[in-house]
Amino acid sequence: MKIRTRVGAALTVMLxxxxxxxxxxxxxxxxxWGPYQLQHSSNYCMESPSYDLGQQLILNYCGGPASHNQHxxxxxxxxxxxxxxxLEGSPYCLVPGNADLYxxxxxxxxCDYSSDRFMWRLAFVxxxxxxxxxxxxxxxxxxxxxxxxxxAGAYLVxxxxxxxxxxxxxxxx
Numbered sequence: 001m002k003i004r005t006r007v008g009a010a011l012t013v014m015l016x017x018x019x020x021x022x023x024x025x026x027x028x029x030x031x032x033w034g035p036y037q038l039q040h041s042s043n044y045c046m047e048s049p050s051y052d053l054g055q056q057l058i059l060n061y062c063g064g065p066a067s068h069n070q071h072x073x074x075x076x077x078x079x080x081x082x083x084x085x086x087l088e089g090s091p092y093c094l095v096p097g098n099a100d101l102y103x104x105x106x107x108x109x110x111c112d113y114s115s116d117r118f119m120w121r122l123a124f125v126x127x128x129x130x131x132x133x134x135x136x137x138x139x140x141x142x143x144x145x146x147x148x149x150x151x152a153g154a155y156l157v158x159x160x161x162x163x164x165x166x167x168x169x170x171x172x173x
């Protein structure tokens with residue numbers, strides 16, 4: 001009887017170890033939010049010219065052709081208001097091209113769920129107003145996805161978080 005107990009205990013420990021390794025290797029999302037159209041305070045929307053790896057994100061007109069009506073999904077990153085963001089239908093996450101470089105462009109890249117470079121905080125601008133949010137870098141908390149002088153076709157970059165520049169999360173219709 002003792003042998004069966006020991007074998008059973010050893011198998012349990014082994015299975016728990018394997019299960020733990022799998023849990024650490026894959027994201028454990030509590031939930032996804034969205035899809036949302038991300039509209040900048042300038043009234044331009046976030047757009048990816050294509051669904052391809054390495055694509056640089058831009059600001060563009062909202063509405064009109066399908067590319068101007070793109071939606072983004074927020075995957076829970078396990079912390080207060082922390083998310084991985086990706087274009088709906090795309091396997092890639094948004095990340096700074098070089099997370100340590102100020103004014104670097106925002107690109108679509110293979111998600112690394114263990115890196116804070118891929119995590120974004122939905123920070124409140126002034127008060128708890130869910131319609132006005134910063135997309136704040138977790139890796140560099142003073143920086144947000146933004147464009148100080150927005151125009152159609154302008155690349156989105158990591159810049160200081162300006163109180164006048166924020167994002168509206170418009171639910172997909």
